[in-house]
Amino acid sequence: MSMTEKELRALKLAAARVRRNILLMVPPGKVGHLGGSSSAADITAALYFHHMKVYPDPKDPRRDRCVFSKGHAVLAQYAALGELGYFDKAEFARVKTLKGMLQGHPDMDFTPGIEAVTGSLGQGLSISLGMALGLKLDGSDSRVYCVLGDGELAEGQVWEAVMAAGSYKPDNLVAIIDQNGLQATDSCEAILPNPDQTIKWAAFGWHTIEINGHDLEAIVAALEEARATRGKPTLIVANTVKGKGFPFAEGKVAFHNAALNQEQFDLGLAAVEKMMQEAAQ
Amino acid sequence: MKMMNMRRAYGDTLLALGGTDPRIVALEADLGKSTMSMFFGDKYPERYFQLGIAEANMMSVAAGLALTGHTAFVSTFAVFATGRAYDQIRSSVAIPHLNVKICGSSAGLSDFGDGKTHQSVDDIALMRVLPGMTVFSPVDAVETACMVREMANIKGPCYLRLNRNDVPVLTGEEEPFTPGKVRLMRDGKDAVVFATGYMVYLALQAADILEQEGLSLRVVNVHTIKPLDDAGVRTYARGMKGAVTVEEASIIGGLGSAICESLLSGPADSRVPVKRLGMQDVFGTSAADYHELLAAYHLTPEDIAKGVREAVKL
Numbered sequence: 001m002s003m004t005e006k007e008l009r010a011l012k013l014a015a016a017r018v019r020r021n022i023l024l025m026v027p028p029g030k031v032g033h034l035g036g037s038s039s040a041a042d043i044t045a046a047l048y049f050h051h052m053k054v055y056p057d058p059k060d061p062r063r064d065r066c067v068f069s070k071g072h073a074v075l076a077q078y079a080a081l082g083e084l085g086y087f088d089k090a091e092f093a094r095v096k097t098l099k100g101m102l103q104g105h106p107d108m109d110f111t112p113g114i115e116a117v118t119g120s121l122g123q124g125l126s127i128s129l130g131m132a133l134g135l136k137l138d139g140s141d142s143r144v145y146c147v148l149g150d151g152e153l154a155e156g157q158v159w160e161a162v163m164a165a166g167s168y169k170p171d172n173l174v175a176i177i178d179q180n181g182l183q184a185t186d187s188c189e190a191i192l193p194n195p196d197q198t199i200k201w202a203a204f205g206w207h208t209i210e211i212n213g214h215d216l217e218a219i220v221a222a223l224e225e226a227r228a229t230r231g232k233p234t235l236i237v238a239n240t241v242k243g244k245g246f247p248f249a250e251g252k253v254a255f256h257n258a259a260l261n262q263e264q265f266d267l268g269l270a271a272v273e274k275m276m277q278e279a280a281q
Numbered sequence: 282m283k284m285m286n287m288r289r290a291y292g293d294t295l296l297a298l299g300g301t302d303p304r305i306v307a308l309e310a311d312l313g314k315s316t317m318s319m320f321f322g323d324k325y326p327e328r329y330f331q332l333g334i335a336e337a338n339m340m341s342v343a344a345g346l347a348l349t350g351h352t353a354f355v356s357t358f359a360v361f362a363t364g365r366a367y368d369q370i371r372s373s374v375a376i377p378h379l380n381v382k383i384c385g386s387s388a389g390l391s392d393f394g395d396g397k398t399h400q401s402v403d404d405i406a407l408m409r410v411l412p413g414m415t416v417f418s419p420v421d422a423v424e425t426a427c428m429v430r431e432m433a434n435i436k437g438p439c440y441l442r443l444n445r446n447d448v449p450v451l452t453g454e455e456e457p458f459t460p461g462k463v464r465l466m467r468d469g470k471d472a473v474v475f476a477t478g479y480m481v482y483l484a485l486q487a488a489d490i491l492e493q494e495g496l497s498l499r500v501v502n503v504h505t506i507k508p509l510d511d512a513g514v515r516t517y518a519r520g521m522k523g524a525v526t527v528e529e530a531s532i533i534g535g536l537g538s539a540i541c542e543s544l545l546s547g548p549a550d551s552r553v554p555v556k557r558l559g560m561q562d563v564f565g566t567s568a569a570d571y572h573e574l575l576a577a578y579h580l581t582p583e584d585i586a587k588g589v590r591e592a593v594k595l
């Protein structure tokens with residue numbers, strides 16, 4: 001089931017809004033995880049604004065769940081949740097402050113729509129697996145989507161979860177690797193080479209798909225293929241660019257967790273406004 | 282004296298709870314025969330998750346099950362539950378205050394043969410420092426069963442610390458355990474022992490020894506280490522010449538620390554001198570016999586009696 005032209009345009013606009021909201025959470029001088037949030041922006045948009053079952057009540061039991069195991073990229077998730085109206089968009093400016101609802105890493109008790117506590121890397125896939133098993137026990141048809149970073153795959157617990165999911169075979173579980181190739185201080189390749197994710201996960205019993213993580217049609221098609229897959233969990237390896245959409249930050253390690261200057265912020269804002277205009281045409 | 286096994290009580294009670302509460306699930310890391318969670322697994326295989334020798338994953342999977350409305354009982358050896366999976370307990374479970382019930386079996390020195398890698402001397406300290414964590418340490422199998430039932434009702438994470446070996450039954454079903462309240466096991470007027478787990482039994486024997494010498498010892502069972510019954514602890518310490526704490530765990534951060542913190546931050550009349558018995562900043566070791574090992578770390582009735590004699594002179 002491919003998207004109509006109209007749906008694709010709406011999704012492009014949603015993705016542009018996600019990037020704009022991410023930028024609003026890193027105003028000039030405020031440190032934030034721009035790089036890894038924007039690499040996951042298209043994945044996030046496809047999940048929340050096209051694929052997942054989402055309801056006005058963020059606790060609606062029929063909902064699909066999305067867990068950011070790469071919790072530092074939660075700005076992308078906040079960007080979507082704010083668009084969904086789960087909290088006032090004025091919260092974007094209060095991210096990581098005492099009076100805000102948006103913590104530095106995902107916290108379900110602070111932010112409507114956040115499903116767990118993550119941020120200590122490597123735990124989100126295990127939590128998602130537990131959710132998927134729990135939903136199956138209850139006869140629910142809700143699905144669980146877990147977004148991981150490629151640097152995060154160095155955490156041994158991820159592989160425990162990959163193995164356990166291969167054993168329990170929950171077909172309501174989808175792992176999405178935001179494979180932007182960079183981590184906090186260098187490239188993943190330079191820090192700890194960890195190639196061939198599809199081969200590895202397939203060996204543990206996962207259905208695997210590899211796509212361009214900025215091609216919205218490809219993301220949607222992969223999510224639909226995962227939904228149609230029975231008897232095993234699905235891995236989607238999404239090849240992405242860290243900082244995608246912000247020309248000064250694209251492919252640069254320095255914007256993993258950094259503050260923008262006024263000029264960069266203005267450039268970023270111009271870029272997302274152009275994206276939004278193009279999508280609206 | 283009737284001897285019973287806490288692990289057996291855990292397994293039996295978990296099995297019984299499985300029949301009355303369909304929301305209960307159990308997770309295991311290939312030690313189900315030892316932790317006795319296998320009773321539950323045999324009866325309710327669809328609610329039993331064997332996750333292999335991968336405790337970190339198991340703990341976060343338990344969090345995920347709790348997030349879908351289930352009460353997750355997680356069992357493995359105490360040392361692995363609290364050490365190997367510490368950050369998973371902290372981040373996945375304790376921060377969101379989820380209904381995950383952690384059963385650490387073979388706790389303290391009770392796994393006498395397996396040595397220091399398998400003996401949890403730090404589990405009380407590790408669990409006690411986590412905000413919102415309830416920490417239970419039963420004196421016997423009857424109290425264990427009561428605690429397992431209680432844990433199913435408590436909202437939030439709990440840690441249960443179980444002895445591997447058969448231990449004497451000191452409490453009865455007719456005198457129910459009250460969570461969060463210390464339990465007076467024997468009254469006395471000269472000194473008080475605050476003990477936990479099997480150490481309570483040794484303290485009662487120490488009281489017999491001291492009675493011969495004309496020293497009257499009060500023995501208090503601290504089964505709920507957190508939240509600690511500050512009022513009860515201070516009441517039982519008031520007017521005593523000294524207090525002794527006894528635990529099969531490190532005195533640093535363990536029961537000894539908890540009692541000292543409570544007494545020192547209370548009113549002046551309960552600030553009695555305290556002697557702390559337990560693991561004195563050391564790891565354990567292998568021994569052929571449980572009591573031989575306890576003796577190696579000065580955890581015998583005579584050691585406790587000696588501690589009391591010293592405490593009243595402090």
